[in-house]
Every structure is written in C-alpha cells, then in structure tokens.
C-alpha cells in the first residue's frame with residue numbers, strides 16, 4: 001500500500017526549476033534514504049512530499065525549527081501541541097504538568113539527553129540541539145516520518161542511536177542524508193537525486209558503488 005506518492009511533481013524557486021518532473025511512490029513500511037549532492041533537491045523533494053500529504057506526518061526540518069529561548073522540555077513538548085487545547089498548552093508552558101514531564105523525559109532518555117531537560121535550548125551545542133529536534137519528532141508520534149539530515153551534527157555512536165530510534169518508531173520514513181554507510185544500514189531503499197531528478201532508485205542491499213559515485 002502506498003503511503004506517499006508524487007506524480008509528475010515539479011518545484012521551482014522564483015520561476016527557476018529545481019526539481020522534477022518526477023514520480024515517486026513510497027510504500028507503507030518502507031524506509032527510504034534520499035541521497036545526493038548538496039543542492040541536488042533532497043529538501044525540496046521532502047517539502048513536496050509534506051505539502052502533498054500532510055496527514056499523520058512527523059517532519060524534522062534541516063533548520064530544526066527550535067525555539068532557542070525555551071527549555072528543552074518545552075521544545076520537545078511542541079511535538080504534541082496539536083494534540084491538546086490552547087488552554088492546556090498555555091498552562092503546561094507556564095507550569096509543566098507532571099505527566100508531560102514524564103513523557104518528555106522518557107523520550108530524552110532514549111537519546112541520552114535527560115540532563116538537558118530544563119536547559120535553555122539556545123545554550124546547547126549543535127549536536128545537542130539536533131537531538132532536541134529528534135526528541136520533538138519522536139514525541140510527536142504518528143506513522144510516517146520525513147527527516148532532513150537528522151544526524152548531520154552527530155558523531156558515530158550518537159548518529160547510530162538516533163537512526164535506531166527514528167527507524168524503530170516510524171515504520172515508514174523518508175530521510176535525506178549524506179552518510180552513505182548509515183543510509184545503507186538503516187534504509188531499505190536508496191533514492192538518489194541528481195540535478196532535481198531521480199537518478200537512482202535501488203534496494204539498499206543491492207546498491208553498487210559505481211551508482212553512488214555517479215551521484216556525487
């Protein structure tokens with residue numbers, strides 16, 4: 001069953017074409033890594049997938065979208081803002097509810113980040129901020145994940161932990177990434193983008209080095 005689909009999709013910025021036309025069909029239960037050079041069109045493709053589908057999608061953007069003046073707790077809680085009324089969210093902002101603190105702490109535990117719970121997000125390192133955005137995404141829940149470079153600021157073991165957490169939680173995922181080793185390990189399928197078009201679409205265990213070289 002198709003979870004995400006694009007047909008004849010195109011994108012341009014200020015009239016300048018940057019993506020497509022392309023077709024892409026992603027089945028429920030499939031983990032797809034989007035790979036390709038910087039500027040190839042991966043973020044634009046994720047944005048199109050998000051705009052055309054919207055329902056039940058957790059999105060982790062490349063710029064993280066954190067509120068730096070707020071605590072880690074508040075940023076992670078934002079993953080579930082839409083689950084509650086405005087009054088509940090406001091009350092929880094002023095005086096966090098115990099059950100929400102418990103829920104957010106459980107997600108931070110998975111990422112080895114519990115000690116930052118009440119830290120101001122803007123005071124954290126780049127890698128820690130990236131993990132706060134991952135925690136917010138995990139806290140959001142749902143079945144489908146779109147993530148843009150979720151581990152670009154993380155060292156080896158931390159990147160592994162994040163990829164494990166994301167792929168454990170989301171049965172269907174499209175993740176743009178530069179680390180080809182990680183992409184091959186955690187994705188079922190690799191989609192290579194070159195000059196705004198799909199230049200490669202193969203099972204992760206069948207990808208050949210020459211095909212990857214041609215992308216970069």
Ligand SMILES: Nc1ncnc2c1ncn2[C@@H]1O[C@H](COP(=O)(O)OP(=O)(O)OP(=O)(O)O)[C@@H](O)[C@H]1O
Pocket residue numbers: 013014018036037038039040041042043044045062
């Ligand atoms: N806001 C924008 N205005 C104008 N051009 C843009 C804008 N965003 C992206 N582009 C252009 O669109 C093309 C695709 O960019 P995109 O960010 O989708 O690539 P990417 O593969 O995600 O790159 P990276 O790996 O560096 O994140 C590039 O040529 C880029 O310069």
